[in-house]
Amino acid sequence: MRLLVIEDNATLSELLAKGLRTAGYEVDLLATAAEARAVLMTTSYAAIILDLGLPDGDGLSILRELRHRKDSTPVLVLTARGGLQDRVSGLRSGADDYMVKPFALEELVARLEAQLRRPGQQLGSSLHIANLEFDLRSRQAVIDDQPQMLSSRETAVLELLMRSKGRVVSKKQVEDHIFGLSGDVASNAVEVYVHRLRKQLSDKGAKVQIHTIRGVGYLIAEEKA
Amino acid sequence: MIRFKSIISRIVILHVIAVAVTSVLMSVALSWLLSVATNNIHNEAMGEQAVSLAGHLALKADGSFSLDLPPSLQGLYSQPYGRYSYAVVDDTGKTLFSSLKDKAPVFAADPRVSTVQFLETRIGDAAISGASIRRIIGGKTVWVQAAEDLANRDVLIDDIVEDFYKHVGWITLPILLVLLVIDIAIFRRALLPLRQASETAQQIGPARTDIRLPLDEIPGEVRPLVSAINKALDRLDEGFRLQREFTADAAHELRTPLSILRTRVETLDDPRIAKALHLDIEAMSRVVGQLLDIAELEAFAIDPQETADLQAASAEVAGFVAPLALEQGREIALLGATTPVWIKGNAEMIKRAIRNLAENAIRHAPKNTVVEFVVEENGTVTVQDRGPGITEEERELIFRRFWRRDRNHQGSSGLGLSIVQRIAELHDAKIEVENRVMGGAQFSLHFTPCAAPDTRGT
Numbered sequence: 001m002r003l004l005v006i007e008d009n010a011t012l013s014e015l016l017a018k019g020l021r022t023a024g025y026e027v028d029l030l031a032t033a034a035e036a037r038a039v040l041m042t043t044s045y046a047a048i049i050l051d052l053g054l055p056d057g058d059g060l061s062i063l064r065e066l067r068h069r070k071d072s073t074p075v076l077v078l079t080a081r082g083g084l085q086d087r088v089s090g091l092r093s094g095a096d097d098y099m100v101k102p103f104a105l106e107e108l109v110a111r112l113e114a115q116l117r118r119p120g121q122q123l124g125s126s127l128h129i130a131n132l133e134f135d136l137r138s139r140q141a142v143i144d145d146q147p148q149m150l151s152s153r154e155t156a157v158l159e160l161l162m163r164s165k166g167r168v169v170s171k172k173q174v175e176d177h178i179f180g181l182s183g184d185v186a187s188n189a190v191e192v193y194v195h196r197l198r199k200q201l202s203d204k205g206a207k208v209q210i211h212t213i214r215g216v217g218y219l220i221a222e223e224k225a
Numbered sequence: 226m227i228r229f230k231s232i233i234s235r236i237v238i239l240h241v242i243a244v245a246v247t248s249v250l251m252s253v254a255l256s257w258l259l260s261v262a263t264n265n266i267h268n269e270a271m272g273e274q275a276v277s278l279a280g281h282l283a284l285k286a287d288g289s290f291s292l293d294l295p296p297s298l299q300g301l302y303s304q305p306y307g308r309y310s311y312a313v314v315d316d317t318g319k320t321l322f323s324s325l326k327d328k329a330p331v332f333a334a335d336p337r338v339s340t341v342q343f344l345e346t347r348i349g350d351a352a353i354s355g356a357s358i359r360r361i362i363g364g365k366t367v368w369v370q371a372a373e374d375l376a377n378r379d380v381l382i383d384d385i386v387e388d389f390y391k392h393v394g395w396i397t398l399p400i401l402l403v404l405l406v407i408d409i410a411i412f413r414r415a416l417l418p419l420r421q422a423s424e425t426a427q428q429i430g431p432a433r434t435d436i437r438l439p440l441d442e443i444p445g446e447v448r449p450l451v452s453a454i455n456k457a458l459d460r461l462d463e464g465f466r467l468q469r470e471f472t473a474d475a476a477h478e479l480r481t482p483l484s485i486l487r488t489r490v491e492t493l494d495d496p497r498i499a500k501a502l503h504l505d506i507e508a509m510s511r512v513v514g515q516l517l518d519i520a521e522l523e524a525f526a527i528d529p530q531e532t533a534d535l536q537a538a539s540a541e542v543a544g545f546v547a548p549l550a551l552e553q554g555r556e557i558a559l560l561g562a563t564t565p566v567w568i569k570g571n572a573e574m575i576k577r578a579i580r581n582l583a584e585n586a587i588r589h590a591p592k593n594t595v596v597e598f599v600v601e602e603n604g605t606v607t608v609q610d611r612g613p614g615i616t617e618e619e620r621e622l623i624f625r626r627f628w629r630r631d632r633n634h635q636g637s638s639g640l641g642l643s644i645v646q647r648i649a650e651l652h653d654a655k656i657e658v659e660n661r662v663m664g665g666a667q668f669s670l671h672f673t674p675c676a677a678p679d680t681r682g683t
Contacts, residue, residue, distance in 0.1 A: 215559025
């Protein structure tokens with residue numbers, strides 16, 4: 001899978017390329033907005049990593065042009081500006097995700113994969129946490145290579161939590177995900193499913209933990225020793 | 226020197242003084258002019274009377290004069306009437322004829338005086354004023370004097386003078402007052418553009434540095450001031466812009482090398498060194514981020530129209546810090562309101578404040594304790610921990626930049642609470658620091674609650 005990295009700092013750009021190649025991607029590097037414009041007119045990539053502070057123009061304008069052409073290639077924006085206005089305008093211009101420097105390469109790869117796994121995108125493999133694996137295509141949970149039988153709702157909860165690895169999923173999101181818009185949901189329904197899922201996972205020896213963040217939501221993480 | 230609060234009051238007061246002075250001066254001037262005019266009329270009349278008397282004077286054959294007055298004139302000069310008098314004096318000073326009792330001249334005549342002379346004298350209590358003319362009749366020179374007792378002056382003239390003051394004299398005051406009212410109206414009209422400019426200036430604030438005062442309607446006299454103000458605003462605007470640019474540039478220049486460093490460290494072979502370096506970079510990145518936050522806050526202004534949902538902001542921050550807290554063995558809980566709590570302010574800034582409070586609390590909370598966020602309907606968010614709490618002496622110090630209880634404490638830059646304080650200032654929010662009964666510290670931010678925003682609009 002070929003990625004395009006548009007970053008003017010040569011060192012960072014080389015390091016990014018190295019990291020992404022290690023993660024199994026092919027990488028093209030560009031340093032200016034003008035080059036990027038020219039290349040994007042003729043070539044399409046699986047995803048684009050775009051730095052906003054380019055020497056010859058604002059990276060956001062490249063993004064806007066791309067979206068204007070109805071090109072839905074996932075774009076992950078890198079920026080030094082963590083400022084609020086920048087973040088808002090980045091997402092408004094059509095960025096799929098946003099990372100403020102300095103970022104962990106590991107996280108960049110994870111977020112990139114999350115984008116590539118989205119419906120319509122190219123990556124369709126599985127998600128892993130410790131000895132727990134979730135195959136996104138078959139929607140099958142696997143613990144220590146043993147396929148597990150989970151109810152459809154438990155599966156839905158697990159999928160959502162694993163897709164959001166490292167982030168808290170709000171109770172509302174879980175509710176929407178498992179029940180959609182279908183009528184009334186008992187107020188403790190989500191708790192019930194999470195509780196069941198938790199029990200199933202621990203019974204089957206998964207080394208993961210589903211944390212409840214009271215008042216906020218849930219978070220799946222590797223079990224701490 | 227009197228200090229005036231406004232141009233209008235200055236105009237009114239000075240105008241009133243001018244009106245008072247003018248009306249006094251005008252009365253004096255007018256009465257002087259009037260008395261001059263009446264005197265002239267009187268003198269002219271006296272001169273004419275003397276001429277008419279002289280017409281009746283004839284030189285007899287014996288060289289003496291005769292004065293043959295017709296009865297109408299005799300009545301005019303009669304003693305009982307007493308108003309007019311006449312005398313004829315020759316060049317020796319001898320009185321030839323006189324209407325007075327003692328045949329005395331009306332005026333002590335000087336033989337060498339010119340043709341016509343207007344004189345005044347007193348006879349007893351009466352003030353006498355009249356004319357003396359020189360006539361040469363048959364080679365002999367005589368002076369004919371005609372005079373009027375001023376006490377019995379022509380009633381008509383006196384009436385006119387009196388009437389003048391009653392009707393004409395008093396009219397000057399209202400005229401001047403009308404003029405004052407007109408002046409005020411003119412000035413108010415002239416100052417209208419200034420008042421409009423002031424209203425425009427009212428809207429200028431850190432959030433709206435783009436507004437300039439309109440020059441079109443401004444009177445030429447005030448234009449230099451207004452354009453100077455506009456230029457000052459340009460410079461301020463430029464200052465804000467430079468500050469914002471600096472923040473953006475500094476962010477880029479500081480964070481890009483950190484990214485490089487971090488990425489390099491990630492590719493190191495020795496995981497132990499990588500981990501240690503990683504922690505250092507984390508700490509460094511945090512300080513850089515906070516310094517940039519501070520720089521940004523210096524030039525940041527909140528749009529007074531902005532509103533934020535404190536509950537949502539707290540939930541977002543709680544969700545954001547939870548993974549990190551769990552990793553470090555602390556739990557996060559969000560308590561209190563479960564529905565939107567609308568407050569005035571910028572959501573992103575409010576989140577930053579809460580985040581800094583939360584990170585502070587997580588750092589000080591002992592393992593396996595809960596850091597709680599409590600959102601109240603009245604626009605208050607409280608972050609509480611079970612840490613050591615804050616001593617009385619520390620309460621002021623903790624908000625100082627770079628202050629730390631333990632200078633060797635990892636991961637703390639001492640900037641977090643000063644950021645919280647600055648954001649609170651921007652929002653007119655009160656910060657409350659307390660120690661909890663069961664131990665631990667609690668920081669509350671009291672924001673200004675407001676109505677839910679109109680979701681029908683944009």
